[in-house]
Amino acid sequence: xxxxxxxxxxxxxxxxxxxxxxxxxxYNPEKYTIGKTVSWTDQTSQGKTPExxxxxxxxxxxxxxxxxxxxxxxTDVREYTKKVxxxxxxxxxxxxxxxxxxxxxxxxxxxxFRGVVKTVTQNFTLFAWDGIPVRARLTVSMEQFSxxxxxxxxxxxxxxxxxxxxxxxxxxxxxSAEEFGTPYLWRHIAEANNIVNPRFLEPGQTxxxxxxx
Numbered sequence: 001x002x003x004x005x006x007x008x009x010x011x012x013x014x015x016x017x018x019x020x021x022x023x024x025x026x027y028n029p030e031k032y033t034i035g036k037t038v039s040w041t042d043q044t045s046q047g048k049t050p051e052x053x054x055x056x057x058x059x060x061x062x063x064x065x066x067x068x069x070x071x072x073x074x075t076d077v078r079e080y081t082k083k084v085x086x087x088x089x090x091x092x093x094x095x096x097x098x099x100x101x102x103x104x105x106x107x108x109x110x111x112x113f114r115g116v117v118k119t120v121t122q123n124f125t126l127f128a129w130d131g132i133p134v135r136a137r138l139t140v141s142m143e144q145f146s147x148x149x150x151x152x153x154x155x156x157x158x159x160x161x162x163x164x165x166x167x168x169x170x171x172x173x174x175x176s177a178e179e180f181g182t183p184y185l186w187r188h189i190a191e192a193n194n195i196v197n198p199r200f201l202e203p204g205q206t207x208x209x210x211x212x213x
Contacts (some may be wrong), residue, residue, distance in 0.1 A: 007108035009084070010206045012194055021205075023083050025066055028108060032064035061142040062106060062113045066138040071126060075137045082136055087117040103145050103194065105163070105206060112163045114208060115142040166205040173200045179209050 009023040036056035042051075066084065070077045090099035103118045121140040126135035164175065172186035172195070181187075190198050192210040 004113060005109065007106070009087070010105040010107060011087070012105055012114065013102040017041070026069065026080065027067045029064040032062060032111070034062055034113075036060045057205060058211050059115075060113075061118075061143050062115065063139065063141045064106075065178045066140060068136045069126075069134070074128065075134070076132050077124070077134050081122055081136050081138055084117075084140065085120050085122065088120055089170060092148075104142065105208070106142060107163060107206065112208070113142060113144070115144045117141070118143050164207045164209055166201045167202055168205060169201045170201055170203075172201070175207070175209075 005028070007023070007025045007028045011021045011023075011057065014181060025193075039058065040052040068077050068080045070080070086102055087104055090101055103114065105114060106113045117140060119139075121139040123137045123139070124133035124135070125137060126133070128134050152178040162190055164179070166175075172189055173183035176189060177183040189195075192208045195201075
């Protein structure tokens with residue numbers, strides 16, 4: 001299995017830099033589950049046929065299990081699991097002065113799910129002689145994240161159709177020219193990826209290529 005087939009979690013917030021932006025998983029999930037709920041309002045009047053009306057759209061959720069094993073390395077498996085658990089911490093300040101967990105991109109094959117981690121359940125199943133855990137299974141649940149631009153376009157929040165890995169020498173305007181046929185739509189890529197400084201792209205960085213109307 002080559003590196004492109006490995007599942008990974010990429011942190012999309014500008015606060016995280018370099019190696020801190022990527023969590024490379026030891027093993028691919030055996031499966032994942034995508035769900036979505038929709039709110040309906042009962043508009044039934046007395047004596048009339050029951051009628052439900054659409055209220056608000058729900059956000060998609062993604063859940064999957066991750067497996068970690070450090071038995072042969074004789075190291076604490078929590079050195080790996082703590083990186084995933086940290087994604088639930090509200091460390092990123094919004095413009096309103098409130099805090100939220102970092103925005104993440106779970107990428108595996110053609111699945112690219114952008115959202116925040118809602119829950120992480122750790123199940124430690126094997127221990128060294130001194131009680132240190134060396135094997136764990138994590139159940140992770142994510143919820144889609146959307147920006148005002150996503151909502152205005154009516155695009156599915158946090159459910160991008162395409163991603164691109166930045167190469168040496170890439171610039172947003174050149175990527176825009178390749179993807180959209182014009183360099184002048186680079187701002188759409190910048191906004192979709194929360195890029196503050198469009199002049200700075202790291203080789204290996206994962207970019208969401210947003211759909212256009």
